[in-house]
Amino acid sequence: MSKFKKDGGRSMPGVNTSSLPDIVFMLLFFFMVATTSKENDPTVKVESPEGSRTMDLTPFKQRSEVDFMYLGQPRNPARASQFKMGYALSLDNVVQATPDGLYNTNTIGQWKKDKFEQKPARMTSPIELVITCVKADKTAPSGFIFDIRKELQEINALTIAYAVRDNGNI
């Protein structure tokens, strides 16, 4: 007891908080890195047109009932000339030629089928109801959308979604 009493006159040293800013900075950097919008990730440039009264795909995403494909000009301009009209389709970040070159290989159909097989077991919807969401660039020719539709029709994946940006009531 006497040992403690000896120090009684001095105040307790405060908790060292000098590392708190570091911790918070780490959090900050984490969020700065993690929240880059997914729009920028694909290998093709996609800027969606605006729309309203859209359907929010979040509940479908939670149930993994939606697959995304991106249609736009390749980020690398040197590659653009390889594709019909300069537009390419990106399936899981692999740039494909637009559907015209694919009628024989049927890449879209194969991709969709593979995706469907890899779905978690809790996803019970039939393939007809699993949404394929096309995120197309503003300037992309609509003909490609119909080419994609045709490919999906072949494998009986009958639900398609056209992505737009909804600035209104979300």
Next chain:
Amino acid sequence: MSKREVQEINAGSMADIAFLLLIFFLVTTTMDKDQAYIRSIPKKIEVVNKPVEVEKRNILAIKANTQNQLMVRGEIFSDPDKISEFILKFYRTNEKSPGQYVDNDMPLYSVITVDQIQQNIDFIVSEIEAMEAAGSPSDMVTFKYNQLTEWEKKQRALKIYGKNQLPEIHFQANIRIEVMQATAYSIFAKIQTEIEEAIYQLRDEESMRLWNVSYGTLKRKEANENDKNKVKEEKDKLDLLEILYPARLIEVTPKI
């Protein structure tokens, strides 16, 4: 000199500064929600029958060319925002005179009564029984079952509609999107937006009138619930609205 230690710089507020920055980034960066229009693709058919003749008054064709100009029913539309008004006109013109012939170029409305729906259901049930007894091909039976589901849906819809007859737009009335291959996707999306706007407005007004609930609320409730049994009421209401204002879209595959 003095025995006092050099005072440390107070870094306590550093954390606050970092927190501020953190919150700034949390607010400004958006994890984008995915918004889209969901459409269904018609099933592939092997045998193509001769297309059914559709009366002109039942078709609302929205066309767009390679120069991104719009045409609705043969008229050039310079302002794409006006398309939804035209679609509203398409649905609304003859809505108030169901079951009568009206001399204009908009689709007619018909009425169906409770008894008629019951008759149809009874008829289809007897047909299914006969087909199953005769061992008809399974797709025919499935087709009949689908028909039966449709009629039952109508029956439920009429029940919550609270009247003894249900007005219906002509079964062939449809909206057609005819774009060309080189039409920009933004125009295609704009047409979809306008259609969606019009349909939303029609259903929303009806929903407000009947139950004082907005159509958006009903739809959100239905979409966010995984257990479909919990949202039966909403589902029936949505079905009724869909029967009253069906969105029959035909997206025509461009030839050129």
